Amino acid sequence: MSTMFGSGWRPVWSGVGLLVAYYAFPVGWGDSPTTGALLSLALTAAGLGLLGYTMVKELDHLRHGEEIRSTRALSILLVMLVMSFSFAFFFLDLVEPDQIANLSTRTDALYFTVSTMATVGYGDIHAEGQLARGLVAGLIVFNLVVVASLVRARRIGGHSSL
Template identity: 45%
Template sequence: MAQRRKFMVVLEHAALVTGLIVLYYLIPIGDGSDLPRVGLGVALFLLGVAVLVWVFARHTLAVARRDRQARLGVLLYLLYTATSFFALSYYAVAGIDGDQFADLHTRTDALYFTVATIATVGFGDVHAVGQLARALVTVQMVFDLVIIAALVGAYRLTFAHRSER
């Protein structure tokens, strides 16, 4: 029974990541020539950040008290969603103003840059150049620090709880 539950959790995470990647590549993004659309994009970005913060706060207050395994799952879902969200934001900004990022031309470039930022690798081939891009990347870096710290804490609690049994 425990083996089946583990398999279902892995399958659930794989399905979510696959769905987010498909959605990421299918969401239409304009070229930035339509000013009202740009304003809508900025508003949606800010709304997205607010939603991510709300989900994280809700998770911290509600789930952390109950099931440690659920806490870990929610944090991973949040990380997957944030990765797609930031990558799409970077791609949109690069489409509006190509001078904001160096060598960010495709959605794959944006996803690659986002994952490299999360992993704190920073190869330097794709990087923020403009002030808007640097501000967005700074928001992501702060978010990543909080999420990674929470993930490490959740793993520690989960394994500490298992060893107590």
């Protein structure tokens, strides 16, 4: 029997921790709001690069028939992907407010990321600028290729349980 703090709850608590960090992460660094947002955007891009590298390495391990991380670890990586793209959209809006229509809060950015990844796209918040559209296209391609491949591999390998 698993307690609320046992290993079965680790992905849940990790997700909650990432959500708290997402809302607590400082936006304004330094004297200029633009400088702070650009620095935050650069750090977010670096985090996305590292996260993407980690997920691509998982795919490489799968192709070579090697052991991959547990479903729990992969679900935490997926939550980190959502948070990272949400940060990217939020900071992009701080630097270039005309890039994404109707995005003004962190919750808007999180909502936009999740609806984009789920391919729902209600249209209330949408990319208008070329940079934002490029970032959205990157999210969609990443979502389709990497995440779908990991899920497929887990099912084929018989490791679909949490």
